[in-house]
Amino acid sequence: MINRSIFLVGPMGAGKSTIGKLLAAELQLPFADSDKVLEERTGADIPWIFDVEGEAGFRRRESEVLKDLCSGPVQVIATGGGIVLLEENRQQLKKHGLVVYLQASSEQLLERTSKNTNRPLLQVADPRARIIELLEERDPLYREVADIVCDTDHCTPKQAALMVAERLARDTSAD
Ligand SMILES: Nc1ncnc2c1ncn2[C@@H]1O[C@H](COP(=O)(O)OP(=O)(O)OP(=O)(O)O)[C@@H](O)[C@H]1O
Ligand SMILES: O=C(O)C1=C[C@@H](O)[C@@H](O)[C@H](O)C1
């Protein structure tokens, strides 16, 4: 039985938002996306927030959103790729959720993030190098919080959602 929210973590382009929606439908749970909640609350999009308030301002807003989502109803929650950077966020995730790390190779991440410009941290001359650098820094943090790790390189979003649902059913069957 799933009695805690399911948080999807992982790098930009791992598919947290895309797979999260499909997973929520599969589990018949509501869906929330922390990036979207943050944008709605702020009344501005992520590039604007980074421009005006810097990454530190964005991270403050992100932590507030996470706290509220953690005290809300049980649902599937796609998080932002940098949610694991702050220790207090990692504690919240571990305490309140079942955490799924969606993994993908840097090549896949590059391909999946190259189609739009709404990710400020990737608006650099060499996004491939940035993706590798972020992955090196963050992979241990995603693993630290994860109950389940799923590789999404070789599956469609639908297949990935079904794979996560199966893993969750297995892992929560003893609860
Ligand atoms: N398993 C997959 N196979 C192929 N394409 C995928 C897969 N998962 C996601 N995509 C595509 O990659 C793009 C980025 O996915 P998505 O926005 O869900 O990533 P994200 O993890 O939420 O990233 P961010 O941290 O920036 O919010 C989308 O166009 C999506 O359709
Ligand atoms: O990986 C990150 O740090 C980010 C990922 C996105 O989901 C957004 O939260 C924002 O673009 C920052």
Ligand SMILES: [Mg+2]
């Ligand atoms: Mg997303």
